[in-house]
Amino acid sequence: MTNPHARAGLFRDADFRRLWTADAVSQAGSAVTLLALPLVAIGALDATPFEAGLLVMSEYLAFLLIGLPAGAWVDRLRHRPVMIAGDLGRAALLLSVPAAAWLDVLTLPQLYAVAFGMSVCTVFFDVAAQSALPRLVDGARLAEANVRLETTRNLTQIGGPGLGGALVGALTAPVAVAVDAVSYLLSALFVSRIRRPEPRPALRRDASLRAEIAEGLRFVLGDRTLRAITAASAVSNLFGTVGAAMLLVLLAGELGLSPLLCAAVFTAEAVGGLLGSLLTLRVAAAFGQGRAMCASVVTSGVLWLLAVPLYQGDWRFAVAVALQALGWTAFMTFKITSVAFRQRICPEPLLGRTAATFRFVVWGAMPVGALVGGLLGQWLGARPAMWIGALGELLAVLPLLLSPLRTARELPAEPSPSAARHLVRP
Numbered sequence: 001m002t003n004p005h006a007r008a009g010l011f012r013d014a015d016f017r018r019l020w021t022a023d024a025v026s027q028a029g030s031a032v033t034l035l036a037l038p039l040v041a042i043g044a045l046d047a048t049p050f051e052a053g054l055l056v057m058s059e060y061l062a063f064l065l066i067g068l069p070a071g072a073w074v075d076r077l078r079h080r081p082v083m084i085a086g087d088l089g090r091a092a093l094l095l096s097v098p099a100a101a102w103l104d105v106l107t108l109p110q111l112y113a114v115a116f117g118m119s120v121c122t123v124f125f126d127v128a129a130q131s132a133l134p135r136l137v138d139g140a141r142l143a144e145a146n147v148r149l150e151t152t153r154n155l156t157q158i159g160g161p162g163l164g165g166a167l168v169g170a171l172t173a174p175v176a177v178a179v180d181a182v183s184y185l186l187s188a189l190f191v192s193r194i195r196r197p198e199p200r201p202a203l204r205r206d207a208s209l210r211a212e213i214a215e216g217l218r219f220v221l222g223d224r225t226l227r228a229i230t231a232a233s234a235v236s237n238l239f240g241t242v243g244a245a246m247l248l249v250l251l252a253g254e255l256g257l258s259p260l261l262c263a264a265v266f267t268a269e270a271v272g273g274l275l276g277s278l279l280t281l282r283v284a285a286a287f288g289q290g291r292a293m294c295a296s297v298v299t300s301g302v303l304w305l306l307a308v309p310l311y312q313g314d315w316r317f318a319v320a321v322a323l324q325a326l327g328w329t330a331f332m333t334f335k336i337t338s339v340a341f342r343q344r345i346c347p348e349p350l351l352g353r354t355a356a357t358f359r360f361v362v363w364g365a366m367p368v369g370a371l372v373g374g375l376l377g378q379w380l381g382a383r384p385a386m387w388i389g390a391l392g393e394l395l396a397v398l399p400l401l402l403s404p405l406r407t408a409r410e411l412p413a414e415p416s417p418s419a420a421r422h423l424v425r426p
Contacts, residue, residue, distance in 0.1 A: 015196045016136050016145065020152060022190035023129070026087065027153045029183025033094065035263050036176035037111065038248045040097065044173060045108050049249045049382060053374015055108075056245040058115035060370065062123045063363035068213045070123045071356020078198045079132040080191060086125030087188035093117045094181035101174035123359070130355040134343050136196060144281075146340050151277040216353025220361075223345070228403035229338045232297060232396045233362040239392030241369030242376065242385060243308070250382035255313045265321055272325030276332025283333050288409030289341075294400045296333035301394040303327035308386045 041047035041055050074082055093114045100106040137145040221227050247265065251257045284292045304327040310320035346354045369389070376385035400406065 013136070015194045018190045018194050019129070019132070019136060020149060022083075022087075022187040023149055024152045025183050025190065026187035029180035032176055032183075033180040034266060035248075035259065036173045036180075037097075037115065039252060039259060039262070040101075040106070040173040040177065041108060041111055042248060042252050044101070044106070045111070047108060049246060049253075049377030049385075050374040051108060052249050052253075053245045053370050053372075053377060055111055055115055056241065056370035057367040057374070058112045059119055060241070060363055060366035061116055062119035063359050064367050066120065067123060067356050067360030067364055068216070068353075069356075071127055071216055071353040071360075072213050074124065074127045074131060074356065075350070075353055077128075078200060079128040079135075080194055080198055082128040083125050083132070083191045084188045086121040086128070087184045087191065089121040090118050090125075091181045091184040091188070093121070094177050094184070098174040098178045106174065123356075127355045127359065130339075130343070132198075134346075135198070136194075146336050146343075147277055147280060151274060153273075213353065216350060216357040219346070219350055220354060220357045224403060225405060226342060226345070228399040228405060229293075229341070230358055230361050231399035232334075233338065233358075234365045235399070236297065236301075236393055236396035237362055238365035238369040239389045239395070240304075241366040241389070242373035242392065243304075243389030245370040245373035246377040246382040246385045246389075249377055250311060250386065254382055255311070257313065257317075261317070265324060268321045268325035269328045272328035273332055276329040277336060279329070280333045280336045284337055289337055290400075290405035290407065290409065293334045293337055293405055294397060296330050297397045297400060298394070300327040300331035300334075301390070301396065303330060304393060305390040308383065308390050311383070311386075 037059075038052060038055060041052055047055065096110070097106065097114060100110055133145060133149075220230060248262060251262045251265065252259075283296075286292075287295065303323050307320040307323035307327070310316040310323065312320075342354060342358060373385050373389065376388060
């Protein structure tokens with residue numbers, strides 16, 4: 001049944017507006033911590049490249065360890081309480097960092113524990129949020145809703161790293177982390193104000209956690225197009241995190257750049273992502289969704305590869321930042337189109353498990369990439385590790401080229417027959 005709120009416009013729907021506001025507030029705070037938490041490790045605690053890589057690994061480890069069961073658990077629960085609990089948990093964890101710094105007892109093991117706890121809360125929050133969106137927005141408007149959410153995320157992240165750099169420079173990195181804690185509290189407040197009735201999911205009598213996880217896996221891996229998108233995303237994240245784990249090691253550690261200049265990289269990425277999200281629907285309409293996704297991955301990979309040697313302590317830094325931003329502009333077509341496709345073809349009872357399966361594979365590659373990046377950075381240096389990561393990202397296009405996406409103008413509106421066999425029946 002069509003959601004009447006969709007026809008009136010997304011922002012006229014109070015519940016979508018509250019979800020959008022909650023996401024925007026938390027994303028703005030997260031943009032601060034994206035810079036501040038690693039600078040706590042590198043600056044205040046003198047972390048080595050390997051130790052910095054372990055911190056990045058901890059930030060994504062839960063997606064690998066509990067990503068699959070989290071999806072099955074979320075499908076058994078109402079989504080709003082899960083999101084609120086995730087926000088409150090992240091706020092409490094982050095507040096422990098400035099508290100420990102004030103008491104002069106902050107250590108790297110605590111940062112690892114905070115980062116891992118944050119990743120656990122984020123697993124549940126993100127799976128619940130992605131599963132809640134199709135309940136709030138009509139299927140025909142999902143692409144528009146994802147564009148609006150992604151646009152806002154990039155818009156908030158434009159100012160976030162700059163604010164983070166200013167806070168780190170003026171008040172120290174631990175205090176900057178506290179800003180993000182407040183943002184999660186505000187996010188929880190807005191989520192709690194969503195009023196759309198959410199019935200408790202009906203449990204099947206024959207349901208078991210293992211069987212429900214298997215259903216999600218079979219659905220994702222049973223659809224050829226979804227399988228290709230998942231593989232491409234995993235390869236991109238694996239090698240992208242190899243380089244990302246060493247970026248601040250290179251900028252703040254080896255080049256000795258200020259927090260504001262380090263923040264400029266993340267701000268530029270957000271600007272590029274914002275522009276890309278605004279162009280996504282037009283690019284997909286002009287070139288076709290499948291072909292646009294392939295071109296998106298190739299173009300972004302080449303631009304990021306060109307940026308690596310230009311990260312220097314002189315005028316070349318500005319060129320590298322611009323190339324990094326353009327890479328994100330190109331990549332957003334793949335990112336937004338793939339999310340909308342996954343949400344559109346997934347049956348409602350499988351939403352949580354499909355999102356969790358995708359994140360298990362795709363985000364689960366990130367702690368592996370961070371660990372590899374830390375080892376390569378310790379052994380070869382930060383820049384060689386970034387070279388390897390950038391070269392590896394170009395491989396992400398291969399699964400797309402070996403799938404129907406290579407020539408497709410429109411993505412399917414329903415799962416393939418092989419994936420449809422695994423739909424949950426009432």
